[in-house]
Amino acid sequence: MILFTKLFLAHLIGDFLLQPTRWVIHKEAHKIRSKYLYLHILVHFVLTMILLWNLSLWFWVVLLILSHYLIDVAKLYINPWFKNKSIPFFIDQFLHLLVIYACAYTTDVVTHTLTLVQQIDWSLVTAIVFVGFPSSIIMTKLLEGMANKIALDHKSLPNAGKYIGIIERLFVFVFMIMGRWEVIGLLITAKSVFRFNDLKESNSRKLTEYILIGTLLSFGLAIIAGIIYKGGLL
Template sequence: MLLFLKFLLAHILGDFVLQSNKWVKDKEEKKIKSSKLYLHISIHALLLLILLEFKLNTYWLGLLVIVSIHFIIDLLKLYFQNDKTKRNWFFIDQLLHIIVLLLTTSIYQSLHIDFAKIFTQQNLLLIVALFLVTNVSGVIIKVFITQWSPETKINNDDSLAKAGRYIGILERLFVFIFILTNHWEAIGFLLAAKSVFRFGDLTSSKDRKLTEYILIGTLLSFGFAIIIGILYSYILNTI
């Protein structure tokens, strides 16, 4: 585990801390001809050497594997990504890097995953609760309030794409966490904060239906999160 954490720390420092936006743009424009690409890879190699305490006799193969494959993955991303797929390629790139770090760690240490400890009753209950709070609640709320969806909301919508969905997911997650940590006052603060940001929508709109639509959606969202949080806490204490 310690070895993997060293590999991971080197990756985080090299990819996120010590890489500027100018370097990223230079790599995207010049690709394999970019000097910043080779500088980026060199920094990764140096970080690995430092964290591995320069023990090349022991870790030379792991260092070679991580650095060379990191270069190949970055190069593939630069040539295959475009403006529409850049976000997807970012996550693919990071996932591939983590997989390489795990596989390289297995060269020196056996990686044994005990699924029995992962899929415990408590963990499965938490996973179910999280899906209920995020996806399931969102779908139920959408189905329930679409019968009142005001035309002004559809015809004059300047909001970000899917912003309402993600806001709802985040607010329900926050409420769920506040209940688990027994900070009920934070739920009131969150509701007040959302009301302040929504105040412009509620006051500037002449459509009373839009105001009621927003209020119903907000109250349902908070209500589902509170109910699921209470049920989860109760069931967790009984098992």
């Protein structure tokens, strides 16, 4: 486990802390000819060797750095194919993490992976999935009649309310299973403060009631999921 942690730490430092934005821009412009691509790989190599501090692992470090280079080059060339630039970014990070995992547990990668899968709390996974998009759809159906009577705010970001709701339910669920009810109260207060100006400017009783019902319903679904999970009913 400590080997994986050190390799992952080296990756985080090399990819995020020690890679300036100008390096990224230069790499995207010049791709495989970019000098910063090779400087970036060198930084990863040095960081990994320092954190491992074990010359006997040099072969795995070279293999890891070579794979990092190939993944980064592939990302530079497929990046223009995607309109949403976050997709190649997350694919790139997932592949790096996969290689780090394979190198860290190379002697028993299959056994270790099977052990991790067997330890998954499927009830927890199911509850987390439920408070995400399924809860959003349930709320949309329940509030559909009210939503038709509320004037749309075209200044809002697309789907912002949906994602805010998902994040707040995840927070409520996590804090609930941790037994930190006071933090849930703080979340309700914080949301009320952020919404205060909108409600004050709109001066709409319907909008106020709609937001209040939506908030209570959102928190309620997360709390119900938490009660079912903690009660072992899932």
